[in-house]
Each structure stands twice: as C-alpha cells, then as structure tokens.
Amino acid sequence: MPEGHSVHRIALQFRRDFVGHRVAVSSPQGRFAAGAEELDGRTILASTAVGKHLLLEFEGDRTLHVHLGLYGSWDFAGEVTAAPTFTVEDGRVGDAVRRGGALDALGGYRDGALSQATPEQLAAAQDAAGERNLRVGGPRRRTLRMSESERTSEADATEDGFPPPPVGQVRVRLVTATAVADLRGPTACEVFDPQQVEKLLAKLGPDPMHDASRTAENRFVERVRKSSTPIGLQLMDQSVVAGIGNIYRAELLFRARLNPHAPGRSIPEPALRRLWKDWAHLLAIGVETGQMLTRADLKTEDDYRRALAHRDARHYVYKRTGQKSLRGTGTVVMEDMGGRNLYWAPGWQTRPEA
Known part of the structure; x- marks a missing residue:
C-alpha cells in the first residue's frame, strides 16, 4: 500500500x-x-x-x-x-537527504510550504537549492x-x-x-x-507535510500518551498519525530505539516529540526523492547508488529478518502485529532517551 x-x-x-x-x-x-x-x-x-x-x-x-x-x-x-526524482550521478540524492534540497529552500515541512507551493515556487526553490530546474x-x-x-x-x-x-x-x-x-x-x-471533506479530515491524525504546526505535534503526542496501546500499533492507526505504513513504522521505531510493544503512555514526551520530527524528516525526504531512504549512515555516492538499487541497503530493519542489526547487537526479527509483519531489532530498540 x-x-x-x-x-x-x-x-x-x-x-x-x-x-x-x-x-x-x-x-x-x-x-x-x-x-x-x-x-x-x-x-x-x-x-x-x-x-x-x-x-x-x-x-x-x-x-x-x-x-x-x-x-x-x-x-x-x-x-x-x-x-522530482534524483540520481546519484549528479549527487542530488545525497544532497536531498543531507540538506532537504528544494524542501529546505521552501521552508520544507516546517510551515507546510511544499503542500501549498505553486509550480513557479517549486521551480524557484529547486534553483535556490542548486538543483536543475x-x-x-x-x-x-x-x-x-x-x-x-x-x-x-x-x-x-x-x-x-x-x-x-x-x-x-x-x-x-x-x-x-x-x-x-x-x-x-x-x-x-x-x-x-x-x-x-471536513468529516474525513476530522477522523485523520496529523500529517506533518500537511500541517507542521506545534498544534499538530501536540495532537500526536497527546493521542499516543493517553493510550496503553503499543506504539507499534498506534503508528499504523491513521487517526493517531496520518501516512505511516509498514515500512516507515519499522524504520521510525528503529531510529528512535523504541520497542514496538511499549505502551504509548509509557513513552516519555520528549521521545515522542523526536519521533514526530523524525517522521516529518523522513517524509520530506520521501516526497523529494521518491524513495523511502531511512538509513542515516549513507555517506558516499556508492552508498546511495546501492540504496537506490537494493531495498536491504535502504532500510535498517524492514525485510531484514535474521540479519545482524545494523546498530547495537542481536538480529532483526519479524512477528505479526495488528495483522501486518513487524520488523524490529530487540537488541537495539530498548532505550529511548527521556
């Protein structure tokens, strides 16, 4: 999906x-x-x-x-x-991930500028970011x-x-x-x-590309913390946060070192605010590059070239069952959660900071 x-x-x-x-x-x-x-x-x-x-x-x-x-x-x-797609030949994938590319020039998800941008604004932003129009x-x-x-x-x-x-x-x-x-x-x-339309939007959780306000962030944090439902299920609940699917769920939780079974109300508020900001960051990269590039350790053009060609080089845990965790210790496991395959690394996803 x-x-x-x-x-x-x-x-x-x-x-x-x-x-x-x-x-x-x-x-x-x-x-x-x-x-x-x-x-x-x-x-x-x-x-x-x-x-x-x-x-x-x-x-x-x-x-x-x-x-x-x-x-x-x-x-x-x-x-x-x-x-807007990017190729490693001109370095634009790496630039997009490191700088946000045109998203930075537009103000990115921070004020929802991309979602309201005209074609002329997008073209100007791409020029400002040093990219080809x-x-x-x-x-x-x-x-x-x-x-x-x-x-x-x-x-x-x-x-x-x-x-x-x-x-x-x-x-x-x-x-x-x-x-x-x-x-x-x-x-x-x-x-x-x-x-x-209003009824539909009222049922949906916040989407940082649509609304990146502090109010939207607060809605996400408050909704998660008022429930004992595991965070791994809440991230897939479109009434909690809109747009996250199975891949982003796995990768966001890994990046945050969060156990997917942790009850929402047990997660410190600062950790949830970092999770929201990281979702906004990964979503912006996905919109700009057309790829769900979720690894933060891609450094060279060869790294990006391999990530574009191979999914297992693009993600930390998604569909890496049985492989060594790319951070920490242990291996990636797969289990059912909410009727979907959940990928996570128990040896790493244990200690979110307060």
Whole structure:
C-alpha cells in the first residue's frame, strides 16, 4: 500500500499539470459514471494530500476523494512534468537527504510550504537549492505511473494520438487539453461536498507535510500518551498519525530505539516529540526523492547508488529478518502485529532517551 510520501508526490503531480485547468471527467470502466458526470467540465482548483488520502478540489464545492489502497495507481500521460526524482550521478540524492534540497529552500515541512507551493515556487526553490530546474523546456510528452513504485517513459504519441485510449479497468479519467490521468484499482473514489471533506479530515491524525504546526505535534503526542496501546500499533492507526505504513513504522521505531510493544503512555514526551520530527524528516525526504531512504549512515555516492538499487541497503530493519542489526547487537526479527509483519531489532530498540 502506498505510504504518505507517494500520495504527496501524486498531489504534486496534479498541482503541476492539472490545477487551474478545466477537465473532462469520465469513467471508462463505468463504476464511477455518476461521479464523473457530476465533475465533468469543472476546473480543478487545488490538489491536497493528507496521509494516504488524495483530495482534488473542483469548482462548485466538489472534491474528488481517492484512497489507492493496496492495488490503486494513477497513470499520467501527455505533456506531464516528471516527478522530482534524483540520481546519484549528479549527487542530488545525497544532497536531498543531507540538506532537504528544494524542501529546505521552501521552508520544507516546517510551515507546510511544499503542500501549498505553486509550480513557479517549486521551480524557484529547486534553483535556490542548486538543483536543475525540472521544468526547463516545459513539460515533456511522456507516460508516468504513480503508485508505490513510479515508472516514467518517453511516449511516442503525437498530438493526433492524444489522449491515448484507456487501457484496462480505468475507474476515472481526467483529461485537459494536454494531459490525461487514469485511475485504476482504488479502494475509494468518490465525490465529496465540503462537509464530507471536513468529516474525513476530522477522523485523520496529523500529517506533518500537511500541517507542521506545534498544534499538530501536540495532537500526536497527546493521542499516543493517553493510550496503553503499543506504539507499534498506534503508528499504523491513521487517526493517531496520518501516512505511516509498514515500512516507515519499522524504520521510525528503529531510529528512535523504541520497542514496538511499549505502551504509548509509557513513552516519555520528549521521545515522542523526536519521533514526530523524525517522521516529518523522513517524509520530506520521501516526497523529494521518491524513495523511502531511512538509513542515516549513507555517506558516499556508492552508498546511495546501492540504496537506490537494493531495498536491504535502504532500510535498517524492514525485510531484514535474521540479519545482524545494523546498530547495537542481536538480529532483526519479524512477528505479526495488528495483522501486518513487524520488523524490529530487540537488541537495539530498548532505550529511548527521556
């Protein structure tokens, strides 16, 4: 299932290429026919991600709400801007992890600037961070798959071949004069009015990319500390904190040296505040690089090259069962927690600082 960074990147894609445009909306599959008819011909005003939920705001107080679930994905085609990806050849992955790259230039998650940034602000931020402007020469004609794993390829389509015919079970299709977005396999795809959007947001815990305020941090800390539920379960509860999935859960707890079975109310408040800030940090890296790079000990370009190519070089504990812990002593174990595989290192995750 896509974790929070993936959905924020999808929201960025829509902000670059669809916000401000009037769109033709259809449901080639037919399962969203009524919703498509309601949205057809309206202009997209905003694109927002909160946790694993995408909200596309249309004129007329209508919002398309999408949750990709386990199998959902968006395909973009036409003149679409490539998502901000980084390669080790020019050192940009390392720079992004060490400096925050464009996120630092925007103020990053600290004031939620990225979630509200215009394409012009993003371009300026990338320039300020010393990176190549992703929009040089304008959007390229290409195809782009955005789910948990992103794939980009140059398309051979001509102007006469646009938009390309839908392929497979497309739940909803959004088409502008130059770009098309196809949604397949979502868990949720529905039209909301403002009250329904408010109701959804009220159920979700804070997301530091959406709201990095002290109030949001306090909500997280207070919610965790009022419950005896193990922290390993609370981090997967989207009403406690939005966007964390199985990989980020394992890695955050390892980085914090927290036993996943520790009751929430037993964890010192300073440790929880550091956990929140570390989630904001890793989420920002994920949004900017398109990778869940969670190891803090990557130093050289060879380290980054291997991490991009191999998952076990990218993470401390996730899917490293039986291997020696990369910090401390002992080995990584896997067990069931809340119906999901939990990876952790008992020899290391024992002593969070007060």
